[in-house]
Amino acid sequence: WKGTVLDQVPINPCLYLIKYDGIDCVYGLELNRDERVLSLKILSDRVTSTQVSDANLANTIIGKSVKHMFEDKHGSKDEWRGMVLAQAPIMKAWFYITYEKDPVLYTYQLLDDYKEGDLHIIPESNESPLTEMEPGEVVYGLIGKHVEYTKEDGSKQIGI
Numbered sequence: 001w002k003g004t005v006l007d008q009v010p011i012n013p014c015l016y017l018i019k020y021d022g023i024d025c026v027y028g029l030e031l032n033r034d035e036r037v038l039s040l041k042i043l044s045d046r047v048t049s050t051q052v053s054d055a056n057l058a059n060t061i062i063g064k065s066v067k068h069m070f071e072d073k074h075g076s077k078d079e080w081r082g083m084v085l086a087q088a089p090i091m092k093a094w095f096y097i098t099y100e101k102d103p104v105l106y107t108y109q110l111l112d113d114y115k116e117g118d119l120h121i122i123p124e125s126n127e128s129p130l131t132e133m134e135p136g137e138v139v140y141g142l143i144g145k146h147v148e149y150t151k152e153d154g155s156k157q158i159g160i
Helices: 055-061 110-115 137-142
Strands: 003-008 016-020 026-029 065-071 077-087 095-099 106-108 119-121 147-150 156-159
Touching: 055 110, 055 119, 065 095, 065 110, 095 110, 110 119
Parallel strands: none
Antiparallel strands: 003 016, 016 026, 065 077, 065 119, 077 095, 095 106, 147 156
């Protein structure tokens, strides 16, 4: 595989965020410890950093709930609701996004989709405000901790 190392995770410096060429999601991989990595070649000193065509629009979509339209094999449109989390480091034209249907960390060039009408910001609703949390409450409580949750079928999932 070929890919771009986007970031090193501060809470676990052995863990790197990698976007593989041709794959839309980001993977966390311990490059120096993972037994699946047999040989690692650095192909160039640095990937050419891409710039954002519209910085104001980029700042507008970050942190927003969105409807993202995808076209399937048969040409029909499928709507996915998600949240734009951040701009990807290095590849500034790419954004981290996750979806309700599939809570994986994806990267897409969302400004292009917005300009083509395939990404819509969902207006914020005042009807059902979320429970207010103290700043840092979740951050300090979960980062770097192992978690376990129970799925609808009763099976348990464990992760970091």
